[in-house]
Amino acid sequence: MPELPEVETIRRDLESLLVGRVFAQPEVRLPKIVKSNQGEFAELLTNAEITGIDRVGKLLLFRLKDRPVSLHIHLKMTGQLIYRTDDRFVAGGHPWPALTTELPHKYTHLIFPFTDGTKLYFNDLRQFGFARLAPATEEEQVRQKFGLEPHDPEFTFDHFRSLLRGRKTILKAFLLNQQLIAGLGNIYADEVCFAAHVRPDRPTASLTETEQDRLFQACRDILAEAITHRGTTLHDYVDGNGEPGGYAKLLKVYGREGQHCLRCKNGVIAKIRLAGRGTHFCPNCQS
DNA sequence: GAGAGTGTTGTAAC
DNA sequence: GGTTACAACACTCT
Numbered sequence: 001m002p003e004l005p006e007v008e009t010i011r012r013d014l015e016s017l018l019v020g021r022v023f024a025q026p027e028v029r030l031p032k033i034v035k036s037n038q039g040e041f042a043e044l045l046t047n048a049e050i051t052g053i054d055r056v057g058k059l060l061l062f063r064l065k066d067r068p069v070s071l072h073i074h075l076k077m078t079g080q081l082i083y084r085t086d087d088r089f090v091a092g093g094h095p096w097p098a099l100t101t102e103l104p105h106k107y108t109h110l111i112f113p114f115t116d117g118t119k120l121y122f123n124d125l126r127q128f129g130f131a132r133l134a135p136a137t138e139e140e141q142v143r144q145k146f147g148l149e150p151h152d153p154e155f156t157f158d159h160f161r162s163l164l165r166g167r168k169t170i171l172k173a174f175l176l177n178q179q180l181i182a183g184l185g186n187i188y189a190d191e192v193c194f195a196a197h198v199r200p201d202r203p204t205a206s207l208t209e210t211e212q213d214r215l216f217q218a219c220r221d222i223l224a225e226a227i228t229h230r231g232t233t234l235h236d237y238v239d240g241n242g243e244p245g246g247y248a249k250l251l252k253v254y255g256r257e258g259q260h261c262l263r264c265k266n267g268v269i270a271k272i273r274l275a276g277r278g279t280h281f282c283p284n285c286q287s
Numbered sequence: 288g289a290g291a292g293t294g295t296t297g298t299a300a301c
Numbered sequence: 302g303g304t305t306a307c308a309a310c311a312c313t314c315t
Contacts, residue, residue: 075295076295125312126310126311126312129295168303168304186293186294187294242307273306275306276305277305
């Protein structure tokens with residue numbers, strides 16, 4: 001389950017490796033993963049050159065030279081994109097983590113070979129992820145479904161406050177709503193609340209201006225720091241080179257239920273269910 | 288061995 | 302219209 005920092009890390013890594021490469025015929029091992037016409041998918045992709053890789057929220061967009069469409073890939077909860085230069089090594093020569101030692105394996109649903117013999121593998125245990133070819137008009141529709149990302153210059157405190165105005169929900173659900181703020185997933189939403197000293201179960205209408213400001217700053221800081229560290233490593237996440245992310249050891253509350261709070265030392269991290277998601281916080285120093 | 292829980296998000300229902 | 306519950310799936314953990 002990559003969140004935004006992980007997807008951004010994958011985007012950067014893959015862009016540096018793949019721009020200029022030309023797709024050969026894709027191998028679709030699990031047809032339902034391809035959410036567009038199968039014949040068209042293979043036909044339009046084959047011999048298409050990658051000119052760049054963009055991202056909207058957690059959706060990756062592969063730009064194709066002289067094609068009326070882009071390749072959209074969403075990893076959802078458990079997807080991986082792995083680039084290999086041959087059967088034994090990743091680009092850079094690093095050994096694979098255990099899960100990806102043999103490729104392709106039973107969770108490899110899509111293989112994108114390139115004309116130079118290298119390959120991009122799409123693995124997904126839970127099969128929620130997808131790939132599709134979409135025209136520019138559709139991309140615009142997708143783009144409109146997402147709010148601003150916290151690092152966007154237009155994501156100001158005034159903008160943040162306007163998102164909160166009149167909203168009748170709890171903080172956690174607000175932070176997870178991609179239509180309002182694009183890019184905060186479950187892990188980072190908990191970390192943002194902790195950094196801001198605010199409980200995730202607070203009604204948004206009850207937040208003071210000081211708390212709003214702390215949350216606004218935390219959204220930007222937490223994501224920026226996570227991107228710097230190439231994202232979190234949990235379970236099956238590996239980044240574009242097959243290397244684990246580096247933010248996991250910096251998590252303050254996520255996955256620490258029952259342990260002492262790293263900040264106040266007195267509280268014990270609680271785990272509750274909010275907006276249908278496991279939610280972690282310190283009852284002692286978040287209020 | 289049964290049942291709950293898991294990083295996302297579109298859809299349906301309130 | 303806004304908000305919430307659930308499903309999509311296959312695994313791990315209790």
